[in-house]
Amino acid sequence: MPTPAEIRFIDTDLDQIAVTTGKIAVFVDMDGRMDAAGRKLNSLSRKAVERLVATDAFERMSVGDLMTIGYPAGLAADAVCVVKLGRRPSVAEARKAGAQLAKAQNGHDLLVLAGTSPRAADIALGLALRGYHFDTHKTGEKPAPGKVGFMVADPETVAKAAAPMAAVAEGVFFTRDLTNEPANVLTTDDFAARLAAMQDLGLDVEILEESELAKLGMRTLLAVGQGSDSPSKVVVMSWNGGKTGDAPFALVGKGVVFDTGGISIKPAAGMEKMTMDMGGAGVVAGVMRALALRKAKANVVGVVGLVENMPSGSASRPGDVLRSMKGDTVEIISTDAEGRMVLADVLWYTQERFKPCGMIDLATLTGAILIALGHENAGLFSNDDALCGQFLKAAQAEGEGAWRMPLGKPYDALIKSKIADIKNTGGRTAGSITAAQFLQRFVKDDVPWCHLDIAGVAHVDGETGLAPAGATGWGVMALNRLIADNYEG
Ligand code: BES
Numbered sequence: 001m002p003t004p005a006e007i008r009f010i011d012t013d014l015d016q017i018a019v020t021t022g023k024i025a026v027f028v029d030m031d032g033r034m035d036a037a038g039r040k041l042n043s044l045s046r047k048a049v050e051r052l053v054a055t056d057a058f059e060r061m062s063v064g065d066l067m068t069i070g071y072p073a074g075l076a077a078d079a080v081c082v083v084k085l086g087r088r089p090s091v092a093e094a095r096k097a098g099a100q101l102a103k104a105q106n107g108h109d110l111l112v113l114a115g116t117s118p119r120a121a122d123i124a125l126g127l128a129l130r131g132y133h134f135d136t137h138k139t140g141e142k143p144a145p146g147k148v149g150f151m152v153a154d155p156e157t158v159a160k161a162a163a164p165m166a167a168v169a170e171g172v173f174f175t176r177d178l179t180n181e182p183a184n185v186l187t188t189d190d191f192a193a194r195l196a197a198m199q200d201l202g203l204d205v206e207i208l209e210e211s212e213l214a215k216l217g218m219r220t221l222l223a224v225g226q227g228s229d230s231p232s233k234v235v236v237m238s239w240n241g242g243k244t245g246d247a248p249f250a251l252v253g254k255g256v257v258f259d260t261g262g263i264s265i266k267p268a269a270g271m272e273k274m275t276m277d278m279g280g281a282g283v284v285a286g287v288m289r290a291l292a293l294r295k296a297k298a299n300v301v302g303v304v305g306l307v308e309n310m311p312s313g314s315a316s317r318p319g320d321v322l323r324s325m326k327g328d329t330v331e332i333i334s335t336d337a338e339g340r341m342v343l344a345d346v347l348w349y350t351q352e353r354f355k356p357c358g359m360i361d362l363a364t365l366t367g368a369i370l371i372a373l374g375h376e377n378a379g380l381f382s383n384d385d386a387l388c389g390q391f392l393k394a395a396q397a398e399g400e401g402a403w404r405m406p407l408g409k410p411y412d413a414l415i416k417s418k419i420a421d422i423k424n425t426g427g428r429t430a431g432s433i434t435a436a437q438f439l440q441r442f443v444k445d446d447v448p449w450c451h452l453d454i455a456g457v458a459h460v461d462g463e464t465g466l467a468p469a470g471a472t473g474w475g476v477m478a479l480n481r482l483i484a485d486n487y488e489g
Pocket residue numbers: 259261277334336337338339364365366367368370424425426431455456
């Protein structure tokens with residue numbers, strides 16, 4: 001896989017086209033027009049590109065799609081990828097074209113004739129993101145990743161535009177790797193160690209161990225992890241690229257490295273998917289990585305609760321009552337509604353310690369959000385229209401789906417407990433809303449807050465636009481943009 005930083009932007013040299021081996025990509029607009037490099041390629045290949053463009057098949061292609069001409073005469077290359085793309089494509093179209101190139105590249109070297117395209121960097125980003133794969137646990141020979149070069153009119157300008165995008169893509173890859181990793185590898189210890197390693201990038205990373213969490217009174221978080229042999233942890237990552245003294249923006253993540261359901265154990269079929277239940281924490285980690293790599297001019301703190309939800313003789317049980325760090329008491333109805341127990345304490349701790357100017361939590365919180373929104377949109381819940389609007393705008397710009405869902409006092413009736421202040425499940429109806437409503441109990445009224453339920457978007461069985469099957473890294477690009485557009489400079 002070419003990491004985005006490995007994609008080279010090179011000077012236009014039309015003489016290279018005839019002798020380039022591997023694959024060559026050319027962009028053709030809706031009317032069949034090409035730039036100078038494309039025309040050169042066309043004439044060298046004895047008008048093979050032109051002939052393809054004249055077919056009904058080209059007519060039927062949508063923007064960003066491609067067709068391959070195999071073993072073209074007149075060229076050293078063994079394939080030409082003809083991509084349909086206007087001369088001023090949208091960001092989404094450019095990224096889609098890049099993603100199609102990643103699939104067509106398939107390990108070969110690739111020369112992309114991008115000429116004067118104003119979106120060359122976005123095409124490269126799409127190529128890098130879709131070129132990702134997770135093969136650390138495959139043995140046997142792994143094909144060498146093909147080299148990718150973009151032949152452009154002004155390599156320096158394109159490389160400059162691509163640099164912050166490469167930082168974000170590295171963040172997305174970090175999130176995907178964490179989320180794809182099995183739970184015997186990504187234990188709470190291993191997760192914390194991978195976060196601590198980001199100190200090399202200039203992040204402050206602090207790991208709070210169980211004894212400290214107990215002292216802080218994080219009893220609802222500790223209750224989730226107490227059945228596991230892996231110790232529970234809270235990890236705080238700080239990026240201080242803004243003005244000293246300015247309140248940070250806070251990102252909070254659910255990091256359940258494996259969710260068996262605990263004593264309220266899940267059915268066996270499909271349980272292996274619960275390795276992704278740390279996806280929220282994974283996104284927080286990926287955003288922090290991207291911010292550090294591109295040296296963002298903002299103060300941002302990322303706080304993740306890392307636990308494993310296991311059944312055992314020391315596990316918590318349905319009926320247990322716990323006093324949260326905030327002081328509210330919680331009755332456990334289902335030990336499988338563990339994410340909200342983790343977040344209750346982490347949200348409270350984050351507000352008490354950092355007094356953030358805004359706060360967004362991410363969690364693979366409910367199966368119900370999959371029923372409501374499928375894999376296309378994350379559920380967005382918020383107490384603040386302005387922050388909510390900022391997020392939706394950023395998500396839209398990055399092509400990451402999010403849909404606002406309601407919060408409201410009437411739902412509180414569903415999570416009223418007979419013996420404690422609140423219970424951790426609200427029955428079958430409005431499952432994602434009662435979960436969000438539970439979280440809101442631990443959010444101060446004057447803190448602008450969004451909750452993102454990413455259970456449907458963090459990990460998808462089939463491929464999505466910019467990701468192969470598996471972890472998507474959904475949210476890293478939107479949150480990076482939210483910070484860039486609203487909390488920097
Ligand atoms: N981690 C799950 C939610 C989930 C489900 C994530 C499917 C990804 C895919 C969460 O901890 C959970 O078990 N939620 C329960 C809540 C219920 C017990 C109130 C659920 O959704 O069934």
